[in-house]
Amino acid sequence: MSITKDLVAASATPLVLSILAEGESYGYAIIKRVRELSNNEMQWTDGMLYPVLHRLEKKNMIESRWGTSDAGRKRKYYHIEQEGTKALATQKTQWHTVYATLTQLWEKTPCSM
Amino acid sequence: MFNVDEHIQQWRRELNNAEVCHSSDLEELEIHLRDEMEGLGDKGLSDQEAFIVASRRLGDRANLVCEFAKVNTHTIFLKRLLWVCIGVLASLLIPKIAATFTQGVALGALKLGMTQSGLYILIPSLQIITLMIGILAIVYFIKQFSDYATSPTWRIPFKNKLSFFMVLALVDIGILLMPLVLAIVAARYFSVQDFGRIAMAKMYVNTFSPIIISVLIIGLAVKLAPLKRRVETS
Numbered sequence: 001m002s003i004t005k006d007l008v009a010a011s012a013t014p015l016v017l018s019i020l021a022e023g024e025s026y027g028y029a030i031i032k033r034v035r036e037l038s039n040n041e042m043q044w045t046d047g048m049l050y051p052v053l054h055r056l057e058k059k060n061m062i063e064s065r066w067g068t069s070d071a072g073r074k075r076k077y078y079h080i081e082q083e084g085t086k087a088l089a090t091q092k093t094q095w096h097t098v099y100a101t102l103t104q105l106w107e108k109t110p111c112s113m
Numbered sequence: 114m115f116n117v118d119e120h121i122q123q124w125r126r127e128l129n130n131a132e133v134c135h136s137s138d139l140e141e142l143e144i145h146l147r148d149e150m151e152g153l154g155d156k157g158l159s160d161q162e163a164f165i166v167a168s169r170r171l172g173d174r175a176n177l178v179c180e181f182a183k184v185n186t187h188t189i190f191l192k193r194l195l196w197v198c199i200g201v202l203a204s205l206l207i208p209k210i211a212a213t214f215t216q217g218v219a220l221g222a223l224k225l226g227m228t229q230s231g232l233y234i235l236i237p238s239l240q241i242i243t244l245m246i247g248i249l250a251i252v253y254f255i256k257q258f259s260d261y262a263t264s265p266t267w268r269i270p271f272k273n274k275l276s277f278f279m280v281l282a283l284v285d286i287g288i289l290l291m292p293l294v295l296a297i298v299a300a301r302y303f304s305v306q307d308f309g310r311i312a313m314a315k316m317y318v319n320t321f322s323p324i325i326i327s328v329l330i331i332g333l334a335v336k337l338a339p340l341k342r343r344v345e346t347s
Binding site: 027028031032045046047048050051054055058073074075076 | 137138140141142144145147148149152170171172176177180181183184185
Protein backbone atom coordinates (compact mmCIF):
# COMPACT_ATOMS: atom_id res chain seq x y z
CA MET A 1 0.00 0.00 0.00
CA SER A 2 1.44 3.34 -0.96
CA ILE A 3 0.16 6.72 0.20
CA THR A 4 -2.04 8.62 -2.26
CA LYS A 5 -0.72 11.61 -4.16
CA ASP A 6 -2.96 14.11 -2.36
CA LEU A 7 -1.82 12.97 1.06
CA VAL A 8 1.82 13.03 0.00
CA ALA A 9 1.38 16.59 -1.25
CA ALA A 10 -0.42 17.69 1.92
CA SER A 11 2.25 16.23 4.18
CA ALA A 12 5.20 17.62 2.21
CA THR A 13 5.51 20.87 4.18
CA PRO A 14 5.41 19.36 7.70
CA LEU A 15 7.77 16.58 6.61
CA VAL A 16 10.35 18.96 5.15
CA LEU A 17 10.13 21.30 8.14
CA SER A 18 10.42 18.41 10.61
CA ILE A 19 13.48 16.96 8.86
CA LEU A 20 15.13 20.39 8.68
CA ALA A 21 14.31 20.94 12.36
CA GLU A 22 16.70 18.04 13.04
CA GLY A 23 19.49 19.96 11.31
CA GLU A 24 20.75 21.31 7.97
CA SER A 25 20.12 19.02 5.01
CA TYR A 26 19.83 18.89 1.21
CA GLY A 27 17.27 17.62 -1.30
CA TYR A 28 18.52 14.12 -1.92
CA ALA A 29 19.08 13.45 1.79
CA ILE A 30 15.55 14.68 2.62
CA ILE A 31 14.05 12.30 0.06
CA LYS A 32 16.11 9.42 1.39
CA ARG A 33 15.08 10.16 4.95
CA VAL A 34 11.38 10.16 4.01
CA ARG A 35 11.81 6.87 2.16
CA GLU A 36 13.50 5.24 5.14
CA LEU A 37 11.07 6.56 7.74
CA SER A 38 8.03 5.44 5.76
CA ASN A 39 9.51 2.08 4.71
CA ASN A 40 9.28 3.19 1.09
CA GLU A 41 5.53 3.74 1.31
CA MET A 42 5.71 7.47 0.80
CA GLN A 43 6.84 7.66 -2.79
CA TRP A 44 7.68 11.21 -3.61
CA THR A 45 8.42 12.16 -7.15
CA ASP A 46 11.86 13.46 -6.25
CA GLY A 47 11.71 16.56 -8.43
CA MET A 48 8.58 17.81 -6.68
CA LEU A 49 10.52 18.36 -3.47
CA TYR A 50 12.44 21.30 -4.92
CA PRO A 51 9.47 23.52 -5.75
CA VAL A 52 8.28 22.84 -2.16
CA LEU A 53 11.67 23.84 -0.76
CA HIS A 54 11.79 26.98 -2.89
CA ARG A 55 8.30 27.97 -1.88
CA LEU A 56 9.18 27.57 1.82
CA GLU A 57 12.30 29.63 1.22
CA LYS A 58 10.24 32.41 -0.34
CA LYS A 59 8.04 32.41 2.77
CA ASN A 60 11.22 32.78 4.87
CA MET A 61 10.53 29.51 6.67
CA ILE A 62 13.84 28.04 5.53
CA GLU A 63 17.06 29.39 4.11
CA SER A 64 19.53 27.91 1.65
CA ARG A 65 23.23 28.17 0.95
CA TRP A 66 25.52 26.59 -1.62
CA GLY A 67 28.24 24.42 -0.13
CA THR A 68 30.33 21.38 -0.91
CA SER A 69 29.82 17.83 0.32
CA ASP A 70 32.54 15.72 1.97
CA ALA A 71 33.17 14.18 -1.45
CA GLY A 72 33.72 17.66 -2.87
CA ARG A 73 30.43 17.84 -4.77
CA LYS A 74 28.56 21.15 -4.97
CA ARG A 75 25.33 21.10 -2.99
CA LYS A 76 22.51 23.38 -1.91
CA TYR A 77 21.90 23.05 1.82
CA TYR A 78 18.74 24.14 3.58
CA HIS A 79 18.18 25.02 7.22
CA ILE A 80 15.10 26.00 9.18
CA GLU A 81 14.39 29.61 10.22
CA GLN A 82 12.32 31.03 13.04
CA GLU A 83 9.29 31.41 10.76
CA GLY A 84 9.61 27.74 9.87
CA THR A 85 9.74 26.60 13.48
CA LYS A 86 6.56 28.57 14.14
CA ALA A 87 4.85 27.09 11.07
CA LEU A 88 5.91 23.60 12.11
CA ALA A 89 4.31 24.06 15.53
CA THR A 90 1.02 25.05 13.85
CA GLN A 91 1.25 22.12 11.43
CA LYS A 92 1.85 19.73 14.34
CA THR A 93 -1.28 20.90 16.14
CA GLN A 94 -3.33 20.56 12.96
CA TRP A 95 -2.10 17.06 12.15
CA HIS A 96 -2.66 15.94 15.76
CA THR A 97 -6.22 17.21 15.55
CA VAL A 98 -6.87 15.35 12.29
CA TYR A 99 -5.31 12.18 13.70
CA ALA A 100 -7.24 12.40 17.00
CA THR A 101 -10.53 12.97 15.17
CA LEU A 102 -10.06 9.97 12.91
CA THR A 103 -8.90 7.77 15.79
CA GLN A 104 -12.01 8.53 17.80
CA LEU A 105 -14.23 7.56 14.88
CA TRP A 106 -12.34 4.38 14.10
CA GLU A 107 -12.31 3.24 17.75
CA LYS A 108 -16.11 3.29 17.75
CA THR A 109 -16.32 0.77 14.90
CA PRO A 110 -13.45 -1.64 15.44
CA CYS A 111 -15.11 -4.50 13.52
CA SER A 112 -14.85 -2.71 10.19
CA MET A 113 -11.15 -2.21 10.48
CA MET B 114 28.88 2.82 -24.81
CA PHE B 115 26.45 4.85 -22.66
CA ASN B 116 27.73 8.38 -22.18
CA VAL B 117 26.41 9.56 -18.80
CA ASP B 118 27.35 13.23 -19.15
CA GLU B 119 25.88 13.51 -22.61
CA HIS B 120 22.57 12.05 -21.44
CA ILE B 121 22.47 14.29 -18.39
CA GLN B 122 23.17 17.34 -20.55
CA GLN B 123 20.39 16.33 -22.93
CA TRP B 124 18.00 15.86 -19.99
CA ARG B 125 18.99 19.27 -18.64
CA ARG B 126 18.51 20.92 -22.04
CA GLU B 127 15.02 19.53 -22.33
CA LEU B 128 14.07 21.00 -18.96
CA ASN B 129 15.73 24.28 -19.84
CA ASN B 130 13.70 24.56 -23.03
CA ALA B 131 10.53 24.98 -21.02
CA GLU B 132 11.99 28.25 -19.70
CA VAL B 133 10.49 27.94 -16.23
CA CYS B 134 13.59 26.89 -14.26
CA HIS B 135 16.42 29.13 -13.13
CA SER B 136 19.89 27.79 -13.86
CA SER B 137 20.34 27.25 -10.11
CA ASP B 138 17.19 25.07 -10.14
CA LEU B 139 18.65 22.99 -12.96
CA GLU B 140 21.97 22.75 -11.15
CA GLU B 141 20.23 21.50 -8.01
CA LEU B 142 18.20 18.95 -9.97
CA GLU B 143 21.29 17.70 -11.79
CA ILE B 144 23.15 17.21 -8.51
CA HIS B 145 20.17 15.30 -7.20
CA LEU B 146 20.13 13.13 -10.33
CA ARG B 147 23.82 12.37 -9.94
CA ASP B 148 23.44 11.58 -6.21
CA GLU B 149 20.56 9.26 -6.98
CA MET B 150 22.50 7.57 -9.80
CA GLU B 151 25.44 7.05 -7.49
CA GLY B 152 23.18 5.42 -4.89
CA LEU B 153 21.70 3.14 -7.56
CA GLY B 154 25.17 2.36 -8.90
CA ASP B 155 26.17 1.15 -5.43
CA LYS B 156 23.25 -1.28 -5.64
CA GLY B 157 24.74 -2.77 -8.79
CA LEU B 158 22.88 -0.95 -11.56
CA SER B 159 24.75 -0.01 -14.71
CA ASP B 160 25.15 3.67 -15.63
CA GLN B 161 22.37 3.42 -18.17
CA GLU B 162 19.97 1.67 -15.79
CA ALA B 163 20.81 4.13 -13.02
CA PHE B 164 20.16 7.08 -15.33
CA ILE B 165 16.79 5.70 -16.43
CA VAL B 166 15.63 4.94 -12.88
CA ALA B 167 16.97 8.19 -11.42
CA SER B 168 15.43 10.40 -14.09
CA ARG B 169 12.14 8.53 -13.71
CA ARG B 170 12.22 9.12 -9.95
CA LEU B 171 12.81 12.81 -10.48
CA GLY B 172 9.54 12.94 -12.34
CA ASP B 173 8.46 13.51 -15.93
CA ARG B 174 9.21 16.77 -17.62
CA ALA B 175 5.63 18.02 -17.89
CA ASN B 176 4.97 17.65 -14.15
CA LEU B 177 8.27 19.17 -13.12
CA VAL B 178 7.76 22.13 -15.42
CA CYS B 179 4.26 22.59 -14.05
CA GLU B 180 5.47 22.62 -10.41
CA PHE B 181 8.41 24.92 -11.04
CA ALA B 182 6.18 27.27 -13.01
CA LYS B 183 4.08 27.76 -9.85
CA VAL B 184 7.14 28.90 -7.88
CA ASN B 185 9.01 30.91 -10.52
CA THR B 186 6.07 33.05 -11.64
CA HIS B 187 8.13 36.24 -11.54
CA THR B 188 10.75 35.01 -14.05
CA ILE B 189 8.11 33.57 -16.34
CA PHE B 190 6.24 36.87 -16.31
CA LEU B 191 9.39 38.73 -17.35
CA LYS B 192 10.04 36.31 -20.20
CA ARG B 193 6.48 36.68 -21.46
CA LEU B 194 6.79 40.45 -21.16
CA LEU B 195 9.80 40.29 -23.43
CA TRP B 196 7.72 38.44 -26.01
CA VAL B 197 5.11 41.17 -25.78
CA CYS B 198 7.86 43.76 -26.32
CA ILE B 199 9.03 41.90 -29.40
CA GLY B 200 5.47 41.86 -30.68
CA VAL B 201 4.92 45.57 -30.04
CA LEU B 202 8.21 46.52 -31.59
CA ALA B 203 7.56 44.37 -34.64
CA SER B 204 4.06 45.77 -35.04
CA LEU B 205 5.53 49.28 -35.06
CA LEU B 206 8.04 48.13 -37.61
CA ILE B 207 5.78 46.41 -40.13
CA PRO B 208 3.51 49.36 -41.11
CA LYS B 209 6.61 51.51 -41.41
CA ILE B 210 8.23 49.02 -43.79
CA ALA B 211 5.00 48.71 -45.78
CA ALA B 212 4.60 52.49 -46.08
CA THR B 213 8.22 53.14 -47.00
CA PHE B 214 8.30 50.33 -49.54
CA THR B 215 5.06 51.52 -51.13
CA GLN B 216 6.27 55.11 -51.25
CA GLY B 217 9.46 54.00 -52.96
CA VAL B 218 7.67 51.85 -55.52
CA ALA B 219 5.10 54.60 -56.22
CA LEU B 220 7.79 57.20 -56.83
CA GLY B 221 9.56 54.78 -59.16
CA ALA B 222 6.33 54.08 -60.99
CA LEU B 223 5.65 57.80 -61.40
CA LYS B 224 9.06 58.31 -62.92
CA LEU B 225 8.36 55.47 -65.33
CA GLY B 226 5.20 57.31 -66.42
CA MET B 227 2.41 55.68 -64.42
CA THR B 228 -0.93 57.52 -64.59
CA GLN B 229 -2.90 58.86 -61.62
CA SER B 230 -5.55 56.12 -61.90
CA GLY B 231 -2.77 53.55 -61.93
CA LEU B 232 -1.47 54.95 -58.65
CA TYR B 233 -4.94 54.62 -57.10
CA ILE B 234 -4.71 50.89 -57.66
CA LEU B 235 -1.01 50.41 -57.06
CA ILE B 236 -0.57 52.23 -53.72
CA PRO B 237 -3.44 50.77 -51.66
CA SER B 238 -2.95 47.23 -52.92
CA LEU B 239 0.81 47.28 -52.46
CA GLN B 240 0.63 48.75 -48.97
CA ILE B 241 -2.05 46.32 -47.80
CA ILE B 242 -0.26 43.32 -49.28
CA THR B 243 3.08 44.21 -47.63
CA LEU B 244 1.26 44.86 -44.36
CA MET B 245 -0.44 41.47 -44.50
CA ILE B 246 2.78 39.67 -45.36
CA GLY B 247 4.48 41.47 -42.46
CA ILE B 248 1.77 40.54 -39.95
CA LEU B 249 1.77 36.93 -41.08
CA ALA B 250 5.56 36.86 -40.76
CA ILE B 251 5.35 38.08 -37.13
CA VAL B 252 2.73 35.48 -36.29
CA TYR B 253 4.77 32.75 -37.93
CA PHE B 254 7.86 33.86 -36.06
CA ILE B 255 6.19 33.99 -32.64
CA LYS B 256 4.57 30.62 -33.26
CA GLN B 257 7.91 29.05 -34.14
CA PHE B 258 10.05 30.62 -31.45
CA SER B 259 7.78 30.95 -28.43
CA ASP B 260 6.88 28.26 -25.89
CA TYR B 261 4.27 27.00 -28.33
CA ALA B 262 7.03 25.70 -30.60
CA THR B 263 6.62 22.02 -31.28
CA SER B 264 10.16 21.21 -32.31
CA PRO B 265 12.90 21.83 -29.72
CA THR B 266 15.39 22.89 -32.40
CA TRP B 267 13.19 25.90 -33.14
CA ARG B 268 13.37 27.22 -29.61
CA ILE B 269 16.05 29.75 -28.92
CA PRO B 270 17.42 30.23 -25.42
CA PHE B 271 16.60 33.35 -23.46
CA LYS B 272 19.98 35.00 -23.99
CA ASN B 273 19.68 34.74 -27.78
CA LYS B 274 16.19 36.12 -27.56
CA LEU B 275 17.57 39.17 -25.82
CA SER B 276 20.14 39.68 -28.56
CA PHE B 277 17.42 39.19 -31.14
CA PHE B 278 15.47 41.92 -29.36
CA MET B 279 18.48 44.23 -29.68
CA VAL B 280 18.91 43.45 -33.38
CA LEU B 281 15.24 44.14 -33.96
CA ALA B 282 15.58 47.47 -32.15
CA LEU B 283 18.53 48.41 -34.36
CA VAL B 284 16.66 47.42 -37.52
CA ASP B 285 13.74 49.48 -36.26
CA ILE B 286 15.95 52.56 -35.94
CA GLY B 287 17.31 51.88 -39.42
CA ILE B 288 13.82 51.65 -40.87
CA LEU B 289 12.80 54.85 -39.12
CA LEU B 290 15.69 56.60 -40.84
CA MET B 291 14.66 55.21 -44.25
CA PRO B 292 11.89 57.80 -44.88
CA LEU B 293 14.46 60.53 -44.27
CA VAL B 294 16.72 59.13 -46.99
CA LEU B 295 13.72 58.70 -49.23
CA ALA B 296 12.64 62.30 -48.59
CA ILE B 297 16.05 63.64 -49.57
CA VAL B 298 16.01 61.57 -52.79
CA ALA B 299 12.44 62.64 -53.51
CA ALA B 300 13.14 66.33 -52.93
CA ARG B 301 15.99 66.09 -55.42
CA TYR B 302 14.19 64.24 -58.24
CA PHE B 303 10.42 64.75 -57.83
CA SER B 304 8.03 67.67 -57.90
CA VAL B 305 5.40 68.73 -55.36
CA GLN B 306 2.66 67.60 -57.72
CA ASP B 307 4.05 64.04 -57.66
CA PHE B 308 3.76 63.97 -53.88
CA GLY B 309 0.27 65.41 -53.98
CA ARG B 310 -0.84 62.63 -56.32
CA ILE B 311 0.70 59.93 -54.10
CA ALA B 312 -0.91 61.46 -51.01
CA MET B 313 -4.31 61.37 -52.75
CA ALA B 314 -3.93 57.72 -53.59
CA LYS B 315 -2.87 56.95 -50.03
CA MET B 316 -6.24 58.13 -48.71
CA TYR B 317 -7.67 54.86 -49.99
CA VAL B 318 -5.30 52.89 -47.76
CA ASN B 319 -6.63 54.64 -44.68
CA THR B 320 -10.16 53.69 -45.67
CA PHE B 321 -9.65 50.01 -46.34
CA SER B 322 -6.78 48.87 -44.14
CA PRO B 323 -8.61 48.99 -40.75
CA ILE B 324 -11.29 46.65 -42.12
CA ILE B 325 -8.78 44.21 -43.55
CA ILE B 326 -6.62 44.28 -40.41
CA SER B 327 -9.61 43.60 -38.12
CA VAL B 328 -10.60 40.62 -40.25
CA LEU B 329 -7.02 39.38 -40.01
CA ILE B 330 -6.90 39.78 -36.22
CA ILE B 331 -10.19 37.92 -35.71
CA GLY B 332 -8.97 35.16 -38.00
CA LEU B 333 -5.72 34.83 -36.05
CA ALA B 334 -7.48 34.81 -32.69
CA VAL B 335 -9.67 31.94 -33.85
CA LYS B 336 -6.64 30.10 -35.21
CA LEU B 337 -4.57 30.60 -32.02
CA ALA B 338 -7.26 29.58 -29.55
CA PRO B 339 -7.22 25.81 -30.16
CA LEU B 340 -3.41 25.86 -30.30
CA LYS B 341 -3.29 27.18 -26.74
CA ARG B 342 -5.68 24.50 -25.47
CA ARG B 343 -3.57 21.77 -27.05
CA VAL B 344 -0.50 22.99 -25.21
CA GLU B 345 -2.31 23.10 -21.88
CA THR B 346 -3.56 19.52 -22.10
CA SER B 347 -0.29 18.01 -23.25
